Amino acid sequence: MLYNALLSLTAFMFCLSLFLVHKASVLENDFRKVQGDIILQLNQPRSEGVNGKLAKMSKTREDIKPSTIQISQSSLKISSRRVKRGQGSCRAPTSFLQLTANTNKQPSIRGNITEIPWTVSAQQGNAISANENRIVVQEDGYYLVFGQVLFESPSTVMGHVIRSWGSTTSGTGSTELLCCLQEISDAAAANTCYTSGIVQLRQNDELELVIPYRPQALISMDAESTFFGVIQLN
Secondary structure (H helix, E strand, O other): HHHHHHHHHHHHHHHHHHHHHHHHHHHHHHHHHHHHHHHHHHHHOOOOHHHHHHHHHHHHHOOOOOOHHHHHHHHHHHHHHHHHHHHHOOOOOOEEEEEEEEOOOOOOOOOOEEOOOOEEEEEEEOOEEOOEEEOOOOOOOOEEEEEEEOOOOOOOOEEEEEEEEEEEEEEEEEEEEEEEEEEEOOOOOOOEEEEEEEEOOOOEEEEEEEOOOOOOOOEEOOOOOEEEEEEEEO
């Protein structure tokens, strides 16, 4: 009896083991199938409705690398600098003209004024030119006008005037722009008289530096002592 009971228990346990192994195999196959379905769903592109648009936008943003953005920004900066340099290079150079006393000639008397003979010592641009003993303005604008004369006449007051000649309603007239006066003493028989200022000039205005009412003025004709010039400011 005991032997038969043990034999029956052994057979039951064997059958139970086979059943459990079969169930475990079935469960494992079901798990793998579900796992495969999940992976397949995740790999499919989401292109429907709003979710699809968001997925595409997200993918597009991910495809844009930071290095590409940095390169584009650098290119824009370089192009901007090139444009600025190009604009600056197109600007016309500043025009100026300086006259110095002509050492080969002597001052001349015209009426009640003394005229200094001039020669061109420095010039740039086309806005200013020299015509005989005057400076001619070719463009409207503001200009820096300057002049200096070294006087060698003792015991007297010496000076010069810078004036412009231009067309007016009544014809051609002169306008006094700058004036300089200097007292020359016996102790210092030589002294300079310098003046400068910013003035507005018109095209074809003519400028001259003259010494009024001093026919016997003694003037140094050195280039570094007596000069007259104009610089364009705009």
